[in-house]
Amino acid sequence: MRKIISIITLMLMSMSSLTAQEWLTNFNEAKDIASNTNKNIVLVFAGSDWCAPCIKLERQILNTEKFLKYAKENYILVKADFPRKRKNQLPENLQEQNKQLAEAYNKSGGFPLVVMLDKEGKKLGEIGYKKVTPDAYIEILNKMIR
Structure with a gap:
């Protein structure tokens, strides 16, 4: 019985990963993918273990099925x-990359900060945490593109 439950659990986990977009951490990889797929980049600056608004943003919007499904079709997701x-703590190379990203795109040092970039990395707009629905947040992001 345990084997059956384990197999079903693994199957469900693998199926859910097919529908959800993965959050990338390598910005250069994200730019390459964005360029090849002609998608914009959503770059999220977060403090995952200390920033309450960051945690709320992830739970209420960024990690919802609605947002992730839409993002898979329309964005490349990157988390700094x-x-x-x-x-x-992250590996040193990732810490250094995130520091450089913050110097380029988050000079104010605000958290959370969601930055919309074009496929070349040009900043189109930014937003922080908003207590809205995932649909409303997507709409705000899409207005930055137009």
Whole structure:
């Protein structure tokens, strides 16, 4: 019985990963994919283990099925995380990349910050946390493109 439950769980997990877009952490890889697919980049600056509004944004919007399904078809998702707890620290190369991204796209140092970029990395607009539906958030992001 345990084997059957385990197999079903694995199947469901693999099926859900087919519909959800993966969050990338390598910005150069994201730009390459965006260029090849002609999609804009959604770059999210977050403090995953200390920033309450960041955590709310992820739970209420960015990690919802509605947002992820839409994003898979329309955006390339990139997360620049800045965790503070020692156990959550990122590898040095990723920390350095995220620092450079913040210098280029988040000079104010605000968290969370969602930046819409074109496929070349040109900034089109930005937004922070808003207590809205995933549909309303998508609409706000799409207005940056037009």
